[in-house]
Amino acid sequence: MTTQTAAFAASKKSVLLPIIVCAVFGLAIIFVTGHVQAELLHDAAHDVRHATGFPCH
Amino acid sequence: MMSRIFTSALFAGAAAGLIAALLQLYFVQPVLLHAELYETGELVHFGGAAVSAHQDVGGIDHVRDGLSVLFTMLVYTGYALILVAAMALAESRGHEVAGRQGIIWGIAGFFIVHFAPGFTLAPEVPGVAAADVYARQVWWFATVGTAAIAVWLIAFGRNWVSWGIAAVLLLAPHVIGAPEPDTFTGPVPTEIGALFAARAFGVGLAAWVLVGLFAGYFWQREGQRAAQAQTA
Numbered sequence: 265m266t267t268q269t270a271a272f273a274a275s276k277k278s279v280l281l282p283i284i285v286c287a288v289f290g291l292a293i294i295f296v297t298g299h300v301q302a303e304l305l306h307d308a309a310h311d312v313r314h315a316t317g318f319p320c321h
Numbered sequence: 322m323m324s325r326i327f328t329s330a331l332f333a334g335a336a337a338g339l340i341a342a343l344l345q346l347y348f349v350q351p352v353l354l355h356a357e358l359y360e361t362g363e364l365v366h367f368g369g370a371a372v373s374a375h376q377d378v379g380g381i382d383h384v385r386d387g388l389s390v391l392f393t394m395l396v397y398t399g400y401a402l403i404l405v406a407a408m409a410l411a412e413s414r415g416h417e418v419a420g421r422q423g424i425i426w427g428i429a430g431f432f433i434v435h436f437a438p439g440f441t442l443a444p445e446v447p448g449v450a451a452a453d454v455y456a457r458q459v460w461w462f463a464t465v466g467t468a469a470i471a472v473w474l475i476a477f478g479r480n481w482v483s484w485g486i487a488a489v490l491l492l493a494p495h496v497i498g499a500p501e502p503d504t505f506t507g508p509v510p511t512e513i514g515a516l517f518a519a520r521a522f523g524v525g526l527a528a529w530v531l532v533g534l535f536a537g538y539f540w541q542r543e544g545q546r547a548a549q550a551q552t553a
Binding site: 278279280282283284285286287289290291292293294297298299301308309311312314315316317318319320321 | 322323326327330345349350353385388389392393395396398399400401402403404405406407409410413434435438439442443444445446447451454455457458460461517521522524525
């Protein structure tokens with residue numbers, strides 16, 4: 265294995281954790297803003313939920 | 322890596338979200354407010370005299386529209402975080418990602434989260450009859466999830482097996498079917514409902530193209546900055 269491919273393999277591993285963390289964080293934002301049915305959140309995000317095609321009501 | 326993803330996604334999500342919010346307020350909100358006149362019973366369009374298609378739906382409501390701007394920016398920031406994470410994964414596997422490619426990523430994103438679920442559960446105008454919201458949310462997440470895997474397989478798969486699996490994943494949620502209402506009770510004219518769905522899709526596509534473009538651009542620019550900082 266050359267140094268370059270070794271470095272590539274190492275960077276591949278270190279890249280996975282931040283990718284997963286950011287994706288989960290993004291998913292959490294989508295869940296809270298678009299899907300949680302708590303009345304306050306639902307009312308505040310009502311128009312956006314309809315316009316963005318999330319199931320509403 | 323973490324800060325590169327976060328920085329790119331926050332810039333892209335906030336910028337695209339703000340433009341999406343303005344497009345929504347101009348093109349979608351009047352249709353939504355018009356529908357609400359029927360939802361509340363203020364207008365009734367059948368069984369009586371003909372109702373004018375031109376109604377005063379009110380102007381800007383600062384609190385309501387301000388919240389819409391805020392939440393649209395939040396939604397697209399959430400989407401941008403997932404999008405940039407996927408871009409990072411693709412780049413780590415040797416694919417170039419910049420602004421131009423980002424447009425394709427954005428169109429794919431629109432397809433995954435708007436069009437795929439909307440093909441069976443169309444964007445709902447207020448007042449339509451619909452099945453239980455939790456059942457629809459489960460179906461929505463399942464459909465978006467399978468569409469995301471399918472699009473990844475179409476984009477990066479190298480043989481007919483992966484493309485075949487993608488086709489099955491795309492079709493399955495619609496063949497199985499979404500939770501639908503038992504009876505139709507919607508009081509809103511179909512003209513308004515159809516316009517609402519079309520506008521919601523159109524603004525969604527515009528917003529996603531922008532999210533993809535900005536995400537790809539900032540992703541590449543943040544990468545260059547990080548590389549320069551390392552060599553400096």
